[in-house]
Amino acid sequence: MFYEHAYLRAYEQTPLTDIDAFAYFVVRDGEKPVAVTPAYLQTAADPLHCLYTAYPEARDQPALLSHTWHCYDAHVPATTEVLPRLLDAMVRTASVFRARWCGFVNVQRGSALSQSLRANGLPARHLLDRWTADLGGVTDYEHYLARLNQRARANLRRNERRSREAGVTIDVVGVEHAALDEFLLLCTKTASRFENNGFHPDLTFAAFVRGLGDLAHVIEVRQHDKLVAAGVCLTDSTRFHTWTCGIDYAVDGNYSPYGVLFAESVKLAVRLGKRVLEGGLGNGVFNRRHGLSPRPLDAALIRT
Known part of the structure; x- marks a missing residue:
């Protein structure tokens, strides 16, 4: 959902948080696109009050983050092959933007992206949980x-x-x-x-x-x-x-x-x-009682 063209276009035209700059990374194998990642430069980068708890050293510093905070399902297709090049491009772009940090937020623990980030030396730090039910x-x-x-x-x-x-x-x-x-x-x-x-x-x-x-x-x-x-x-x-x-x-x-x-x-x-009910973030007592299970979400940031 959060990578649909309509969602990305709506977010650029009317962003729901303060965005200083937009970046869209496309990884290609020849002419074929194999992965895409939107990223957003933010000075006030913690609207949910969880990032600076996980990364206190990043407090109030510009950060280039993927995806938006209104997306709780960050992922990158073909992660194993493309992630090192993608991270390099994000770091270089963050430097152009003079951002002190870049990386991913709201990455589900245990996902392909989470495992590849860890394999590339980016340890995960817990942010909060999202809740889902199998329908x-x-x-x-x-x-x-x-x-x-x-x-x-x-x-x-x-x-x-x-x-x-x-x-x-x-x-x-x-x-x-x-x-x-x-x-x-x-x-x-x-x-x-x-x-x-x-x-x-x-x-x-x-x-x-x-x-x-x-x-x-x-x-x-x-x-x-x-x-x-x-x-x-x-x-x-x-x-x-x-x-x-x-x-x-x-x-x-x-x-x-x-x-x-x-x-x-x-x-x-x-x-x-x-097939899946996504219950969003928070409200854990109600969600657990009514059939939803927690999925830990992490952040993995790089200091540029």
């Missing part, structure tokens, strides 16, 4: 619930019943019909709870999401016409990404808007025939 063989929402323990299954069913009793309605819409301004207000409230202010900036978020076109679905949860939860979900050929969401926790009725949004996300992923 292979899941035929419907009830089938997914059957995979959960009794308590989690009962909680989701009870929450669904209570939300209906509270007058909650759910719509899945394309980005052209989504209430993105309302959505952004919810995102800002949610980010404030987790000290991630600025991760979805006011001036670019709506334009960025609209730029994704058919790659994005928006789930809107309303109570008495008021938006109480919403999620932007991204899709590629195999995965359903619950990419970002906003929640209003001050609702009428004894139900969780987030639980409603999660349930609808699973239903939509199954309807679309996706």
Whole structure:
């Protein structure tokens, strides 16, 4: 998803973080492209407050990083063959940009990229976890619930019943019909709870999401016409990404808007025939309880 042309184009036209310069590396075998890596020069390079914990020596220094922080799945095809040349090109480009650091963030531990980075002398340092669930063989929402323990299954069913009793309605819409301004207000409230202010900036978020076109679905949860939860979900050929969401926790009725949004996300992923549910970053207690497993994400940086 994060290497789709529409995603990269939208991010360059309306970046969601402060980007000082863009770089796109293409590795070729003759005339044939065998690997691509987007990279972004950033002075304030830690919007999720995890990079400088892992690399305190890089604090407040310009860095050329691949991929964007809004991508939690950095990878490079044909890694073993191309990585040394790619790293050399990134270091040289970082020097041109006068960046003190360059490298990869949000690399899944144990992946081909992770192993090749380690083989090339770049030890991994843990950032945070992403959460995923295997939907292979899941035929419907009830089938997914059957995979959960009794308590989690009962909680989701009870929450669904209570939300209906509270007058909650759910719509899945394309980005052209989504209430993105309302959505952004919810995102800002949610980010404030987790000290991630600025991760979805006011001036670019709506334009960025609209730029994704058919790659994005928006789930809107309303109570008495008021938006109480919403999620932007991204899709590629195999995965359903619950990419970002906003929640209003001050609702009428004894139900969780987030639980409603999660349930609808699973239903939509199954309807679309996706094999993997990507639950995004954080919220580990809820995700583990409801069938998702952690995937450690690391950073591997080079001082230039």
